Amino acid sequence: MKETKRFFLNGEEFFSNKMINLLNLIEYFNYNSSLLVLEYNHFICPKENWKTIFINDKDKIEIVTIVGGG
Numbered sequence: 001m002k003e004t005k006r007f008f009l010n011g012e013e014f015f016s017n018k019m020i021n022l023l024n025l026i027e028y029f030n031y032n033s034s035l036l037v038l039e040y041n042h043f044i045c046p047k048e049n050w051k052t053i054f055i056n057d058k059d060k061i062e063i064v065t066i067v068g069g070g
Contacts, residue, residue: 007059022050025061035066 002017009025022045026033038045039062040053055061 003057005055005057005059007055007057007061009061010063016055020055022053022055022061025055026050026063029063031063031065037064037066038062039064 004015004017006013006015008014009029020028022038022040023033026036026038033047033050038047038050039060041060045053
Protein backbone atom coordinates (compact mmCIF):
# COMPACT_ATOMS: atom_id res chain seq x y z
CA MET A 1 0.00 0.00 0.00
CA LYS A 2 1.29 3.45 -0.88
CA GLU A 3 2.05 5.86 1.92
CA THR A 4 0.36 9.24 1.70
CA LYS A 5 2.85 12.06 2.16
CA ARG A 6 1.90 15.42 3.60
CA PHE A 7 4.07 18.32 2.51
CA PHE A 8 3.92 22.09 2.51
CA LEU A 9 4.39 24.33 -0.52
CA ASN A 10 4.62 28.05 0.25
CA GLY A 11 2.89 27.39 3.57
CA GLU A 12 -0.05 25.50 2.04
CA GLU A 13 -0.60 21.86 2.94
CA PHE A 14 -0.72 19.22 0.18
CA PHE A 15 -1.06 15.43 0.14
CA SER A 16 0.24 12.89 -2.36
CA ASN A 17 0.62 9.13 -2.56
CA LYS A 18 2.87 9.33 -5.65
CA MET A 19 6.63 9.65 -5.97
CA ILE A 20 7.14 13.32 -6.87
CA ASN A 21 10.45 15.05 -7.38
CA LEU A 22 10.92 18.79 -7.17
CA LEU A 23 10.95 19.17 -10.96
CA ASN A 24 7.58 17.36 -11.19
CA LEU A 25 6.18 19.77 -8.62
CA ILE A 26 7.44 22.84 -10.49
CA GLU A 27 5.97 21.56 -13.74
CA TYR A 28 2.65 20.59 -12.15
CA PHE A 29 2.14 24.09 -10.75
CA ASN A 30 3.31 25.62 -14.04
CA TYR A 31 6.20 27.64 -12.62
CA ASN A 32 8.77 29.11 -15.01
CA SER A 33 11.86 27.24 -13.81
CA SER A 34 14.23 29.90 -15.10
CA LEU A 35 12.62 32.58 -12.92
CA LEU A 36 12.49 31.04 -9.46
CA VAL A 37 14.44 30.15 -6.36
CA LEU A 38 13.50 26.94 -4.57
CA GLU A 39 14.04 26.33 -0.88
CA TYR A 40 13.74 22.72 0.28
CA ASN A 41 13.58 22.14 4.03
CA HIS A 42 15.27 25.48 4.75
CA PHE A 43 18.09 25.09 2.19
CA ILE A 44 18.35 26.68 -1.25
CA CYS A 45 18.18 23.84 -3.74
CA PRO A 46 20.22 24.13 -6.97
CA LYS A 47 18.36 23.50 -10.20
CA GLU A 48 20.57 20.53 -11.12
CA ASN A 49 19.25 18.66 -8.04
CA TRP A 50 15.52 19.06 -8.75
CA LYS A 51 15.22 15.75 -10.62
CA THR A 52 16.92 13.74 -7.88
CA ILE A 53 15.16 15.10 -4.77
CA PHE A 54 11.86 13.38 -4.05
CA ILE A 55 9.25 14.83 -1.72
CA ASN A 56 8.91 13.11 1.63
CA ASP A 57 6.40 13.37 4.44
CA LYS A 58 6.48 16.73 6.26
CA ASP A 59 8.80 18.41 3.73
CA LYS A 60 8.67 22.19 3.49
CA ILE A 61 9.14 23.74 0.07
CA GLU A 62 9.18 27.44 -0.67
CA ILE A 63 9.18 28.73 -4.24
CA VAL A 64 9.96 32.38 -4.79
CA THR A 65 9.43 33.73 -8.27
CA ILE A 66 11.42 36.60 -9.71
CA VAL A 67 9.33 39.40 -11.15
CA GLY A 68 10.84 42.13 -13.31
CA GLY A 69 9.63 45.64 -13.46
CA GLY A 70 10.77 49.11 -13.68
